[in-house]
Amino acid sequence: MADTKAVESARHALVAEISREVADVRVLRAIGRVPRERFVPEEARGYAYENRPLPIGESQTISQPLIVALMTQALQLEGDETVLEVGTGSGYQAAVLSLLAQRVISVERIPRLAEGAERLLADLGYSNVEVRVSGDRVGWPDAGPYEAIIVTAASPESPAELLDQLAMGGRLVIPVGSRTLQELVRIVKTDKGAVRHNLGPCRFVPLLGSSGWPEPAS
Ligand code: SAH
Numbered sequence: 001m002a003d004t005k006a007v008e009s010a011r012h013a014l015v016a017e018i019s020r021e022v023a024d025v026r027v028l029r030a031i032g033r034v035p036r037e038r039f040v041p042e043e044a045r046g047y048a049y050e051n052r053p054l055p056i057g058e059s060q061t062i063s064q065p066l067i068v069a070l071m072t073q074a075l076q077l078e079g080d081e082t083v084l085e086v087g088t089g090s091g092y093q094a095a096v097l098s099l100l101a102q103r104v105i106s107v108e109r110i111p112r113l114a115e116g117a118e119r120l121l122a123d124l125g126y127s128n129v130e131v132r133v134s135g136d137r138v139g140w141p142d143a144g145p146y147e148a149i150i151v152t153a154a155s156p157e158s159p160a161e162l163l164d165q166l167a168m169g170g171r172l173v174i175p176v177g178s179r180t181l182q183e184l185v186r187i188v189k190t191d192k193g194a195v196r197h198n199l200g201p202c203r204f205v206p207l208l209g210s211s212g213w214p215e216p217a218s
Helices: 005-018 025-033 042-047 065-074 092-098 111-123 160-164
Strands: 054-057 060-062 082-086 103-108 129-133 146-151 166-177 182-190 193-202
Touching: 005 025, 005 065, 025 065, 025 092, 042 054, 054 111, 065 092, 065 166, 065 182, 065 193, 082 092, 092 103, 092 111, 092 129, 103 111, 111 129, 160 166
Parallel strands: 082 103, 082 146, 103 129, 146 166
Antiparallel strands: 054 060, 166 182, 182 193
């Protein structure tokens, strides 16, 4: 489906806004190519190009576009990587990653969200993304080690299991902190250990399970 003029110019304006804080042209170009309006619920489409998170059902959110861009930039992708995303949600971040890497494995704990994202990504032609429903383990060791890992849910600490799934020289980007406020952290795995930098404050929905926060009682 061709973009309407209005959608095109709204997306362009969003990219211009993000470019004030994100310099990586490849990342900006990818944001400019992904139809965010398709990843939000029908009733929220009018807000798809505002720079803010939006609800996607199941008490989850599609991240703020600026945060998507900052996290993607911090992964320093060159195009030949296999990337792991933890927290598929709507599939939007996975679509952005798919334009910048060779293969994307994206894991989600809520089957309904995983199914919806998988269908949408296939419909839109993002054929190098594989969505998986994750169980108890965090991540997806079977397809690792990964050159880049992005976690789009907040964790009290960076899970050791994810560092194990990261290749030497690989980058892990994850929000770390309390349930309500976190710091975006970039960790590089080197032969001398993990090197950690803070990228700034952020606010994400919680990572649930053994490596994150306790699952809600059902
Ligand atoms: N990246 C998404 C936004 C993610 S919201 C997007 O672009 O739309 C965070 C997601 O992480 C939610 O869908 C939540 O269900 C999922 N999640 C939380 N804990 C998880 C875990 N342990 N493993 C996989 N997914 C998890």
